[in-house]
Amino acid sequence: MTGIEAARLGRTFAGGAGVHDIDMRVDAGSLHALIGLNGAGKSTLMRLLLGMLAPQRGSVRIAGHDPRRAEAELGPLVGHLIEYPLAYGELTARANLELGARLHGVPAAEVRTTVARVLDELDLERFSDVRARRLSLGNRQRLGLASALQHDPRVIVLDEPSNALDPAGVVLLREALVRRARDGAAVLVSSHHLDEVARIADVITVINGGRIIGSLEPRQSELEHAFFELVHADDRARAEVAA
Amino acid sequence: MSRWLLALRIETAKALASRVVFATAVLTVAGIAAIVISFRAVAASGDPQVLAKLGEAGAAPGWPGMLATAMQVAAPAFLLGITVLHAWLVGREFADGTVVALYGLSVGRGQVAVAKFVLAVGASAVMGVMLAVALLAGGLLLGYGAPSGADAAVLGRIAVLAPFSALVASPVALAATLGRGMLAGIATGFVLLASAQVLVVLGVGGWFPLAVPALWALSPDAVALPAVALALAIGVAVSAITAVAWRRLQLNR
Numbered sequence: 001m002t003g004i005e006a007a008r009l010g011r012t013f014a015g016g017a018g019v020h021d022i023d024m025r026v027d028a029g030s031l032h033a034l035i036g037l038n039g040a041g042k043s044t045l046m047r048l049l050l051g052m053l054a055p056q057r058g059s060v061r062i063a064g065h066d067p068r069r070a071e072a073e074l075g076p077l078v079g080h081l082i083e084y085p086l087a088y089g090e091l092t093a094r095a096n097l098e099l100g101a102r103l104h105g106v107p108a109a110e111v112r113t114t115v116a117r118v119l120d121e122l123d124l125e126r127f128s129d130v131r132a133r134r135l136s137l138g139n140r141q142r143l144g145l146a147s148a149l150q151h152d153p154r155v156i157v158l159d160e161p162s163n164a165l166d167p168a169g170v171v172l173l174r175e176a177l178v179r180r181a182r183d184g185a186a187v188l189v190s191s192h193h194l195d196e197v198a199r200i201a202d203v204i205t206v207i208n209g210g211r212i213i214g215s216l217e218p219r220q221s222e223l224e225h226a227f228f229e230l231v232h233a234d235d236r237a238r239a240e241v242a243a
Numbered sequence: 244m245s246r247w248l249l250a251l252r253i254e255t256a257k258a259l260a261s262r263v264v265f266a267t268a269v270l271t272v273a274g275i276a277a278i279v280i281s282f283r284a285v286a287a288s289g290d291p292q293v294l295a296k297l298g299e300a301g302a303a304p305g306w307p308g309m310l311a312t313a314m315q316v317a318a319p320a321f322l323l324g325i326t327v328l329h330a331w332l333v334g335r336e337f338a339d340g341t342v343v344a345l346y347g348l349s350v351g352r353g354q355v356a357v358a359k360f361v362l363a364v365g366a367s368a369v370m371g372v373m374l375a376v377a378l379l380a381g382g383l384l385l386g387y388g389a390p391s392g393a394d395a396a397v398l399g400r401i402a403v404l405a406p407f408s409a410l411v412a413s414p415v416a417l418a419a420t421l422g423r424g425m426l427a428g429i430a431t432g433f434v435l436l437a438s439a440q441v442l443v444v445l446g447v448g449g450w451f452p453l454a455v456p457a458l459w460a461l462s463p464d465a466v467a468l469p470a471v472a473l474a475l476a477i478g479v480a481v482s483a484i485t486a487v488a489w490r491r492l493q494l495n496r
Contacts, residue, residue: 047494051346051347052343053495067346067347072348072350075350079347080347084340086341086344088257088341090260091256095256099256102249102253104348105349144344
């Protein structure tokens with residue numbers, strides 16, 4: 001089953017920014033990294049994939065559904081973290097996770113064990129009774145990741161998931177994503193650099209100026225060098241076209 | 244549990260934890276009650292300036308005077324408190340950035356918007372009952388004795404005024420949605436309140452939805468039944484439009 005499928009996808013904002021002609025596929029059981037510099041279009045693409053923006057061109061399917069038309073079907077199937085977590089400052093970490101579990105379709109009888117499991121998995125147990133607004137930035141990020149992952153969705157979309165995480169948090173995140181991909185989830189993560197998570201991906205797609213410009217072989221040497229080669233070559237080609 | 248009930252339950256849990264709804268209700272009721280009871284205490288002294296301000300009805304002794312004063316104060320004050328409720332319940336999702344997390348859930352965003360509206364009306368109903376009880380206690384403390392049947396009916400209408408006002412104030416939630424934040428909702432609430440006051444003073448407020456609850460509470464016979472029905476219908480229709488706006492919401496700004 002295909003987790004995410006985008007065909008000729010495009011959305012242009014006033015001024016020309018946006019994403020254009022995106023063809024992309026994230027298969028079940030694979031961990032796919034989307035790498036691009038700041039402003040390359042990663043977040044816009046993820047918002048299109050999740051239905052937060054309507055495409056002007058092309059189509060998107062996520063977990064088999066059109067995200068702009070799907071109502072409640074996506075709840076159990078998708079987990080995401082785009083910029084802000086599903087975390088209300090006045091609620092404790094545990095209460096936020098319980099709320100998130102219910103909103104993702106976890107049956108009431110299973111909420112407690114679901115939350116306990118993810119608190120343990122992301123080492124959040126000691127903060128479980130702390131209000132979200134009092135958590136450090138890193139622990140709020142862990143809370144957001146926990147909310148996105150706790151219901152074991154079939155499709156996972158995370159925008160810069162290692163932001164603000166300490167090294168221990170990055171390791172926990174990496175293990176959580178590998179485990180879920182191994183269990184059949186389609187995982188898409190974005191990053192502005194080749195971080196610890198991007199390096200363990202099965203596929204690395206490079207985006208620049210709102211277009212997909214190529215891919216990298218995750219196990220190749222000089223990965224960073226190859227990334228900048230691709231980006232600079234694309235920038236030079238654009239400059240020549242503009243001239 | 245249906246998705247509608249789940250949305251309402253989650254919105255209620257969020258509202259109870261934040262204390263904004265509780266504080267708004269308590270402060271609005273306490274403010275109205277304090278103004279009314281202090282006016283009555285000063286009016287009892289016979290100060291001609293205060294009596295002139297209260298007008299003929301408000302200067303009347305006992306329950307009728309107190310309830311007339313309460314009507315004058317409660318209608319705009321409730322609307323201010325309700326503006327805060329509608330604007331905060333909707334606008335906070337944009338201000339806190341949590342609206343991003345409301346995609347891809349088992350509960351639709353339209354259902355979330357409806358739950359917020361129902362919660363605002365429910366909280367306003369509690370606010371109305373709280374004020375009626377506070378006024379009853381105040382009147383007893385001021386030595387007015389038990390209210391007559393007519394006075395009790397006015398107390399009942401004061402209790403209904405708050406949820407009625409919340410129903411017709413639904414444009415505040417729509418404005419907070421379209422403006423992507425609380426301030427757009429609050430500004431809209433102020434404009435609606437000022438418009439209602441001006442139209443009532445000009446004598447043409449009988450069909451303006453925001454003015455109808457206060458005019459009805461003041462004198463039910465003076466307001467045409469179709470005007471009440473129209474105000475309620477417009478309130479519900481605007482709430483439905485808000486739910487559609489949430490359903491189709493794009494995070495493009």
